[in-house]
Amino acid sequence: MLSVIPIRLSNIHKKFGNFVASENVSLDIRPGELLALLGPSGSGKTTLLRVIAGLETQDNGSVFFGEEDMTNIGPKDRRVGFVFQHYALFKHMNILQNVAFGLQVRKKRLGLSNAQIKERVLELLDLVQLGGIERRLPSQLSGGQRQRVALARALAVEPKVLLLDEPFGALDAKVRRELRRWLRIFHQQMAITTVFVTHDQDEAMEIADRIVIMNHGRIEQIGTPQEIYKHPASDFVSEFIGTGNPPAPLPAYLDAVPKIKEYEVEAGR
Amino acid sequence: MSQAVLSETPTKLLTKEFGRVVHRDPLWARVLLIGTAALFVVLLVLVPVIFVFAEALSKGASVFWQAINDRDAVAAFKLTAYTSAVAVALNLLFGLAASWAITKFSFRWKSFLITLIDLPFSVSPVISGLVFVLLFGAQGWMGPWLQAHEIKIIFAWPSILLATIFVTFPFIARELMPVMEAQGHEEEEAAVTLGASGWQIFWHVTLPNIRWALFYAVILCSARAIGEFGAVSVVSGHIRGETNTAPLHVELLYNEYATAAAFSIAAMLTLFALASLVLKAMAERWITTDAYSDFIFRSKT
Numbered sequence: 001m002l003s004v005i006p007i008r009l010s011n012i013h014k015k016f017g018n019f020v021a022s023e024n025v026s027l028d029i030r031p032g033e034l035l036a037l038l039g040p041s042g043s044g045k046t047t048l049l050r051v052i053a054g055l056e057t058q059d060n061g062s063v064f065f066g067e068e069d070m071t072n073i074g075p076k077d078r079r080v081g082f083v084f085q086h087y088a089l090f091k092h093m094n095i096l097q098n099v100a101f102g103l104q105v106r107k108k109r110l111g112l113s114n115a116q117i118k119e120r121v122l123e124l125l126d127l128v129q130l131g132g133i134e135r136r137l138p139s140q141l142s143g144g145q146r147q148r149v150a151l152a153r154a155l156a157v158e159p160k161v162l163l164l165d166e167p168f169g170a171l172d173a174k175v176r177r178e179l180r181r182w183l184r185i186f187h188q189q190m191a192i193t194t195v196f197v198t199h200d201q202d203e204a205m206e207i208a209d210r211i212v213i214m215n216h217g218r219i220e221q222i223g224t225p226q227e228i229y230k231h232p233a234s235d236f237v238s239e240f241i242g243t244g245n246p247p248a249p250l251p252a253y254l255d256a257v258p259k260i261k262e263y264e265v266e267a268g269r
Numbered sequence: 270m271s272q273a274v275l276s277e278t279p280t281k282l283l284t285k286e287f288g289r290v291v292h293r294d295p296l297w298a299r300v301l302l303i304g305t306a307a308l309f310v311v312l313l314v315l316v317p318v319i320f321v322f323a324e325a326l327s328k329g330a331s332v333f334w335q336a337i338n339d340r341d342a343v344a345a346f347k348l349t350a351y352t353s354a355v356a357v358a359l360n361l362l363f364g365l366a367a368s369w370a371i372t373k374f375s376f377r378w379k380s381f382l383i384t385l386i387d388l389p390f391s392v393s394p395v396i397s398g399l400v401f402v403l404l405f406g407a408q409g410w411m412g413p414w415l416q417a418h419e420i421k422i423i424f425a426w427p428s429i430l431l432a433t434i435f436v437t438f439p440f441i442a443r444e445l446m447p448v449m450e451a452q453g454h455e456e457e458e459a460a461v462t463l464g465a466s467g468w469q470i471f472w473h474v475t476l477p478n479i480r481w482a483l484f485y486a487v488i489l490c491s492a493r494a495i496g497e498f499g500a501v502s503v504v505s506g507h508i509r510g511e512t513n514t515a516p517l518h519v520e521l522l523y524n525e526y527a528t529a530a531a532f533s534i535a536a537m538l539t540l541f542a543l544a545s546l547v548l549k550a551m552a553e554r555w556i557t558t559d560a561y562s563d564f565i566f567r568s569k570t
Contacts, residue, residue, distance in 0.1 A: 088455035102463035
């Protein structure tokens, strides 16, 4: 069983050149919750996620996992599960090798045998409903399958926190809806503190326990979906969430544009 | 529509979809263009290659055989082989390190380093050979010191190696940089969050992703190293059986009117060049199946 821990960010400041990606952001993430970082592109949500993972070093501020100060600990030793937007699967390794990677590289330290690793990986693949395809390469999977492989790979190392960067961004609408419902249920079973980044209001509203709305490197509002929907804290929030005027319908000519996804090659299906 | 498309490769799909609308030039224009290109290839590439083999065998196979088994010729082949092997190995190390540094990190002198890597491309090999003579030669900058310590660089193997390394310096880094650039750092970042160390990332993630590009670069670099004439000619001293590389040996024999022997050595070098061309073409195909097919998948999902 994974121990469920809170994450605390205090005064995280990060600049890229002159661009302030995160302006003294402080945030308490509760143990076991599913938290969405929601905002338009360039609002600093991905930067914040990468700071939690240690992939980005903040100029100022500190990161705590539970009581542990992670500020000076590199991404290698933070024990985070990170799911990348384009999954970043190792394309020359099959699914089994991909999911086993995190255990394989620390095999000696963990005192695991190859058989034990394989057993754990197959268990995980069953958990994400990908049993039986462990010998395939990432290029032979559909987008949704790749996404679940990335999730299984991140969970294999028994991370303390799970971080997902635009987890459904690269999927088409139908698969996206299925997967986010699935992730919601999956998260409840796993009981692991989870943060995901999205620019899609519906997505955040549907599955998150709490939503953090970001704009220009700052937090505009933190709250449950209901709180944010009913009591937006600023004009930006109400506009972004769409509680003000409903968005104008798309002009009709856009329907005539052929959709790219019709050409999608869905290998292995 | 989508059902029919599923089984097709993306390239086929493109030709099928857009093939009809492509503008076709009139017959005479096509004949003229293709004819001109073919004429140049035949005159400048095919005829000389055939000529090399024809001349090599003009006095019969036994003369050819004798020429390539001659003591000095064998010494020249060996020298060329050693020199190229060491030069390629060192450039491999350097090229990997440089392209890793340039594509995975950002630092202040990056564009300066890239320019420096390209420098051997823009300097004439003869000039670069002369630079080494001016540096290490008897009258050169470090000459007196080297003589005092009885270290021989010019007109000896070290200078041949230095000249070869200098001339082939950009090949591997230049070949790897675009490939590593295109791949980005996501897989490496994924590996580090999974607890992999720097070496583990390099061996298990980075290297497998660039293996065919690396293979391709090594072939190009070897071909250039083996064929290098200008820079080596200036620094080698042309001592038969000692500091004479294979390309220099061709010149030496030719100047002695041993035409058939000269062309026999040249034929051996040409054979190697042809073999490396075949390998290069194969590597190109593997690179395509490796990196770009994944790129196509990525952009479509």
